Amino acid sequence: MRRLAIAALCVACRPTTAPLDPQPTHDSAPRTVSQPDSGAPPVDETPQPVAVRINRDYAEGDTKRWAKNFEHDGREVFDKRLDIVDALDLREGSSIADVGAGTGLFTLLFAEKAGKQGRVVAVDVQQYFLDHVAERAKALGLANITVQLADQRGTGLAPASIDLAFLCDAYHHLELPRTYLADLRRVIKPGGRLVIIDYDRTRPGTGAWMKDHIRADPAELRREIEAAGFTLIGEPKGLRENFFYVFRAPRAPA
Numbered sequence: 001m002r003r004l005a006i007a008a009l010c011v012a013c014r015p016t017t018a019p020l021d022p023q024p025t026h027d028s029a030p031r032t033v034s035q036p037d038s039g040a041p042p043v044d045e046t047p048q049p050v051a052v053r054i055n056r057d058y059a060e061g062d063t064k065r066w067a068k069n070f071e072h073d074g075r076e077v078f079d080k081r082l083d084i085v086d087a088l089d090l091r092e093g094s095s096i097a098d099v100g101a102g103t104g105l106f107t108l109l110f111a112e113k114a115g116k117q118g119r120v121v122a123v124d125v126q127q128y129f130l131d132h133v134a135e136r137a138k139a140l141g142l143a144n145i146t147v148q149l150a151d152q153r154g155t156g157l158a159p160a161s162i163d164l165a166f167l168c169d170a171y172h173h174l175e176l177p178r179t180y181l182a183d184l185r186r187v188i189k190p191g192g193r194l195v196i197i198d199y200d201r202t203r204p205g206t207g208a209w210m211k212d213h214i215r216a217d218p219a220e221l222r223r224e225i226e227a228a229g230f231t232l233i234g235e236p237k238g239l240r241e242n243f244f245y246v247f248r249a250p251r252a253p254a
């Protein structure tokens, strides 16, 4: 039954072959963990005006509207969601953070891969998205999903607790990217992975709205992430509109 429901999420996907890592929690219901003092080194940074502006759209907590926006045929990352998950080579028992989880499109898919011994944390700055993901997880009986309220300075996750942090269509929403990257470096285990999928605004035909919405080219975003200590280790192919970067966190703890 649960498998059928998860499969329904994947209807429009064309699976290909393809394929990360947790502190098992076996709570029967998803929960929100309060934001601990991150312990991340403070970063002096001015908020990115574009991100501040576009995040205002989420003030409206209409999950039905956002589900239509995020989970529809024709949105590349929706159409290719299974390929994306496969390309991550996730291992059972992995601890995965879906950062900027939105309606939980990827959270739910990751939960199947992480298995009973793994855990998936949906991280977002909007409580209504987390409540929505928690409801979906409960309805599907996915007890390995928890939710975590973040803020613009960090995820609120425990240090060295995550094997893979995944941001799809979310990096450009970070208002304090350097500060947030320092936090991601702290929460990803040494040698763990950081995955960024985001719109490639250098793509021919990109309109003015999108050029404004995404504040920088992929190469510039890559430099920003590398400057935070991450190393690019892969660029899975198969997406046309989006870039897909896989980074390795340093082996030494942050």
Ligand SMILES: C[S@@+](CC[C@H](N)C(=O)[O-])C[C@H]1O[C@@H](n2cnc3c(N)ncnc32)[C@H](O)[C@@H]1O
Pocket: 055, 058, 070, 077, 099, 100, 101, 102, 103, 104, 105, 106, 123, 124, 125, 126, 129, 150, 151, 152, 153, 154, 167, 168, 169, 170, 173, 174, 175, 180
């Ligand atoms: C375009 S949605 C992407 C949702 C989902 N990843 C997907 O691809 O369907 C961007 C999400 O990032 C969230 N967000 C914005 N700033 C954030 C931050 N600093 N930390 C975590 N989530 C954030 C927003 O609330 C929103 O849910």
